[in-house]
Each structure stands twice: as structure tokens, then as C-alpha cells.
Amino acid sequence: MQDNINNKTVQHPHNHQGCMQHALQAAEQICGAKGMRLTAIRKRILELICASHKAIGAYELLDLFKLEDPKAKPVTIYRALDFLMEAGLAHKIESLNAFIGCLQAETPHKSAILICDNCKNAYEIDATAVYESLFTLSDSMQFKPQCLTLELHGLCVSCS
């Protein structure tokens, strides 16, 4: 299963080049298919996000981006982030005000994010069963679900 492959990969030391390449290739493919334009700026921001599995803040991204384009402004970053999230290529972690790249953007997925408060790595995992459980509950209250924020803080296996 794709999710498990991804989950395993990020739980252990791994060849991170693979993660990056996968994310970038998926981005090209998805944007091509949807007629969305993965411009140089957007691609570069995605690369910067995917450079590690740590969630990264918009202003951290700005600092990095400024190394190449010293005149860059916050709105450039936020516009790229909006695009990437719209395309499903990145996710915002609300409890951190920070962003991660999506490792399974090519597949529709219902995910939770596990955030290690020690090493700061954030891993998206398949949480279909969790969604079903919650939707059953919300259905029973006649609540129509639209969008779920599901972020679990704790300690990853390497840090506990």
C-alpha cells in the first residue's frame, strides 16, 4: 500500500532524494493534468518545503527564498503556498502555522498529521478509519462535514 510505503520511509533514515523527486514529479504531473501552472516560483517554494520533513513557516521559506531573490516579499510566499495547497501539493499545519509537502498528492487521501514535538518532523499518515469514525459521529448530529484538521502532537519513535 502506498501509504504504508510512505509511512515507513519517513519513519527511518531514508534516501530523502526519493521523497523530493517523487513530490516534484507528482507536482508536474498533477498540474499538467489539471491545467494549473507550476511556475518557477511555485516549484521552488515546493522544493524548499520538501527539503525536509520538518514543517516550515512562511517566513522561514521567505528567508530561504530571499537567498536567491533578495527582493522577495511575504506575499510571494503566501501566494505560492495558496497555490500549492489548492493543488494538494502542500498542507498547512494549523497548530504550528507551518507547512509540509504532501507525499501522496497524486492519490486522494484522508490523512492525519503526526508531529514530533522533539525533532519537529511531521508525517502525514492515512487515517481513513479515523475519518469514518468521526463522520459517523458527525452524521449522528446531522452535521455536514467539509474539511478536517487532524494533527497529533507527540514523540516519534526516534525521539521517545
Add this chain to the structure above:
Amino acid sequence: MQDNINNKTVQHPHNHQGCMQHALQAAEQICGAKGMRLTAIRKRILELICASHKAIGAYELLDLFKLEDPKAKPVTIYRALDFLMEAGLAHKIESLNAFIGCLQAETPHKSAILICDNCKNAYEIDATAVYESLFTLSDSMQFKPQCLTLELHGLCVSCS
């Protein structure tokens, strides 16, 4: 079951005085029991939060608080919010940067927050089963859970 009572209460027109009184009494009781000081400022902020079931932002609270204390500053609100959250009397909704009062602070609970994007009401519901489902998953990844953000946006029964 307490949770169901609360869940029903907030899903329909209800005597909101009851919600407020319950929250305030629980606050007194909890703080008394734990040796925490529910000072005038903190109590007032809690009242302002509990005035409705809509999530309220820190600066909205500040505006309201200023009606009584025009010199009040943001830090006063944030300090009160920190205290109330520490005491379990209020919760932050990360996806809104806003706050709600807890209606079952006297009981340990594993809750999700249902947020209606139309009327803006936010209801805390018991989600023990959802937690179990997620913890099973995180256990399988040897992740030690500490703190869960579980916020479901959508439309409540009155708004759909």
C-alpha cells in the same frame, strides 16, 4: 450521558443562561479544587468567551473587555486565555485562531470540535471512539501521542 446532554443542548435553540452558569460554576469549582486563582479578569474573560457558542478571537475579546477597562492591552487577554486553557476551561480552535469555552470542563474528555462555517458556532463533542481509532494507528507507528487537534469544519443542522 453528559456529553449527549450537552450535544443536544447546543444543537437547538436553548436557554443559554444555563450554559453560562454551568461554565462559570464549573470554573469556580475546578479552580478551587486545584488551587488555581480565578481572578476577576480571568472570570470576566471566561464570561465573554461563554457569551455565545461562536468561537471568539483574542482581539474581539479585547474590544469587549475594553468597554469596561479601556486601557486593557492584548497581553491581558492572552494571559487570561493561557490560564483558562491551562485550567481546561477554554479551548483554542487552531484553524480559526479563536477560542471557545469548555462545556464539560469538570469531566476529563476526549473531544472533537464541530465548526459551522455558516453560523460560526463551534460545538465540542465527545470523540472517544475517534481518539481510540487514531491512537491505534499511531501506536502501530510507535508514535507516542500527547495532544490532539481535531477540528471538523462543515455545516450544522440549522445551516444545511
Add this chain to the structure above:
DNA sequence: GCTAAAGTGTAATATTATAACATTCCATTT
């Protein structure tokens, strides 16, 4: 009353995010 800790006042600042409008780029049509 003395003391230490907690709470509050006050000012400044940090961090996160958006609005408004001008300009440029780029695919499509002519």
C-alpha cells in the same frame, strides 16, 4: 509584618497573513 510567588500594568516588538493596485507574462485569437 515579611517574604516569595503569582498576578497585573505598560511599552515595545515579534510573528503571521492579507489588501490594493500596478505591471508583466503568456496562451489564444485574429
Add this chain to the structure above:
DNA sequence: AAATGGAATGTTATAATATTACACTTTAGC
């Protein structure tokens, strides 16, 4: 190739959210 219209970017300013630092006051325990 030129015109055109929409998307993307540049530029400036500002809004919205949150914290730090330090002085002063209140409170509870001794």
C-alpha cells in the same frame, strides 16, 4: 505578427495574531 484578456508577479502598505521584558501590586503562607 499584433491584439487581447486572464493569470501571475511586483510593490507597498497594513491587518491580525501573539509574545517579551520589566516594573509594580496583590496575595498567601510564615
